[in-house]
Amino acid sequence: MIGLNIAIIGCGFVADSYCQTLGNYPELKLVGAYDRNIGNLELMSRRWSLPPYTSLDALLADDSVAIVLNLTNPSSHYEISKRCLEAGKHVYSEKPLAMDAAAAHELVRLAQKKGLYLASAPCSLLGETAQTLWKAIRENAVGRPRLVYANFDDGMIAPKLSPWQWKNDAGVAWPAKDEFEVGSTYEHAGYLLTWLAAFFGPAVRVTSFASCLIPDKGIAVNSMAPDFSVGCIEYVSDVVARVTCSLVAPLDKSLLIVGDDGLLRVDNVRHDTSPVYIRRIPSHPWAARVEQRVNALRCSLRLPGWERDWHAWSRYPLVRGSGHGRKVAGNNKRVDFCRGVHEMAEAIEQNRPCRLSAELGWHVTELIEHLQYPERFGDQRQLLSRFSPITPIA
DSSP: OOOEEEEEEOOSTTHHHHHHHHTTOTTEEEEEEEOSSHHHHHHHHHHHTOOBOSSHHHHHTOTTOOEEEEOSOHHHHHHHHHHHHHTTOEEEEOSOSOSSHHHHHHHHHHHHHHTOOEEESOOGGGSHHHHHHHHHHHTTBTBSEEEEEEEEEOOOOTTTTOGGGOBOTTSOBOOHHHHHHHOHHHHHHHHHHHHHHHHHOOEEEEEEEEEOSOSOOSSOOSSOOOSEEEEEEEETTSOEEEEEEESSSOSBBOEEEEETTEEEEESBTTBTTOOEEEEEOOSSHHHHHHHHHHHHHHHHHTOTTTTTTGGGOEEEOOOOOTTTTOOOSOSSOBOOTTHHHHHHHHHHHHTOOOSSOHHHHHHHHHHHHHHHOGGGTTTOOBOOOOOOOOOOOO
């Protein structure tokens, strides 16, 4: 790959995760950064020896920059991405693409008009875990998929854990106020929805409920977004997924797929190499009875794993992707954040569709809006956005 120059707009909490993993792709060159928060810009510039741009206009006027990483707060994603596209830059945006489906669709149309690439995080769909799970589905490892239980619960982090005091390795504070105003579904549902979109195609209908269960999280905000949402999503492939996001329920970032012949399970969708487990439904009644008796014996003897019938699960062989063994953002976020940037840069140079397409970002944004704000749609449950089938890596 010929090297492509990249610049960052937004030097907040997540920017350090990108800089930590950019070294996995030496062909990508980070040439500078800009943030209207001078303090964050200075911290970023010192930590990573990055030239700071004096203004957004100065960055956009730099003809050497091919790709802009839009790492601003979600409420600024639309405005910044639009300006970058208008300036002739390819854009990789942090999630979500915009704060509503109409704005996301406008960005998609603008990118198409300008002949530019527009992509959106998260990129964990490209990781070994997602690709392994997808491969198992395509190989009919558990028969025809029928039902999915997908969870992204971050635990009750506020007010007792005072997350506004958290800082990353660069010394930048976690944006608690912004996170609470944006909402956990907008921040995290993309980790689940991108996988489901790749596995099962576009969603066609969604029924959802959302609520703010902890209105006082310990700091002042302009408006508190829902901290719990749950939705049932119907896919074009006739699969139904129950998707839950919250800042209330105990930590749970798991995904379970129920097929005619068995189950597939991932315990952490925010881990690029989390194991994929498979459990096949016994094909004969006697096998089911033996399993029940073994489980009862393990429970009575309190043998390791007695709380769950782990003996019935086995690991599905994990594919080895290009990021295997590469640096990740940290122990709590074992994700190669720059894998998506590399995918888009590779697509640009090969003149092929990007797996994290603008249309996919629009579709995920529309789903997220339905999940977090069902009152905006009344009885309307049909989704308007569509995207082309995504090509698997493995």
